[in-house]
Amino acid sequence: MNKNAGAEKPGRPASGFNAGDSAKFEVVGNGRSKVIPEATAPHMTLMTAMAAMCYLAVLAIGALLMTDTAVDNWTSQIASQVTVQISAADGVDVDGDVEKVAGILRATPGIADIDVVSPAAARKLLEPWLGEAGILDDLPIPRLINVSIDKSLPPDLELLRATLATEVPSATLDTHRRWQAELLSMADSLTWLAIAVLSLIATAAIVLVIYATRAAMEVNREVIEVLYLAGARDSFIAREVLWRFCLTGLKAGLIGSMLGFCTFVVLGLGSGRLSEPVKAFLYHPLDASSANYAAFIVVPVVATVISLITARISISRVLKAMF
């Protein structure tokens, strides 16, 4: 058929309805109002619910990023330091052993620095648990040597352990690997927890969009039927409905993301009241890094994509079920 087909023009007889004059009436506006009325779809409800979902998603991602930062700091500190402990058992020349160990450490490649903890400093470390009473003077307090590792050329710790065992039996090497492994395991668990939370949020968002799409289609059933009879294809109807869901998803994502961003800013401001150790080990405010910006941007993008894909599939299914 002729794509631009219109009713016959030449030779059309008077219909009895037209006045026969050539007075022309013009089209006011763009002559292309939205075929599917916008006000009938529950977009405001969907947007509110989606914005709440996006806010929760931003919180989950933000919490995950904060945890990752904290764990990175912890593991980085642990990985760059080992400790040698010289036990103060009877018959051991502690000071001599400390000197021997220090010598071995200085001669070991990959060790950046060593810090011999003085007996006074070691007692200071125990005071919070044992008090300042004279009991500490009677106890055989082990000596500690903090060893900083050159991360670019780390030493062979197993070889060092063996050397110390042979040369200085009272010395033991603590590489803190157990703590590092536990921290990484905890970080993994938190990551999976965040993924589970985000998956639930995405599922809830998908369900919301499906219901909203069905509601929009049902409300506009009459209009859609007329469009079908006028020769519309599924793709035309889907396009007419889809752009609105796309816009709703984007708006909801932006609102949720902005609210989430504000929440982290407020948390950052409130962190001033936290003590330094807590801030150092538990709370790491999100900085303005590109990864953190990406987290706030990715939520609106994902919300839009979820709305788009879910609505498209849902519309197709509803259309097939309807007609």
Added chain:
Amino acid sequence: MSIVRFENVGLRYGNGPEILKDLNLTLETGSFNFLTGASGAGKTSLMRMLFLALKPTRGMISLFGENTNGLRRGKVPDVRRRIGVVFQEFRLLDHLTTFENVALPLRVRGNKLNDYRDNVLELLDWVGLDHHTNAYPAVLSGGEKQRAAIARAVISSPELLLADEPTGNVDPALALRLMRLFQQLNQFGTTVLIATHDTHLLDTIKAPVVRLEDGKTTWQ
């Protein structure tokens, strides 16, 4: 050559009784026909099958020489674009202007406004609605709505025009004038089938009549 052919078509809704039975009907290309029958005889169901809004329970329907039984969903719009439909209840979209309603079949085909603006304005003039170009259906009278619906049905020069009780909501004088419109369209080559139970109309306009009774058709 036939444009519509029904062969042993039967139709039932759900598990109910068959409302159309062993229907055999042929409409010749370029013909003008009436479809009549008592209320509830199945006229609307038959019309719905013709514009592919309803599938027969059994039998074969052929449109434009093509069996519609095995028609893929994606091909249905292609067939519908060759058919114009007018409803008794007009079915204009309330949120669109008269111009936009009439232009709808061209718009869903992806045509550009500049390509069809003059066609639509000219057709609106022909059906006497040029002064209602930008009006919404809510402010149109019954007759004006029906003329807008007719204009929408014929804007794309369909080969087959189906009208289900098109004069049901207008006075007798206007009904006759609308019939003249349909006759003129038929003169341009469009095959016309009008479902009506208005006996006065059938007496006034001389055209073949298909009577639907007890689920079967007979020619008069």
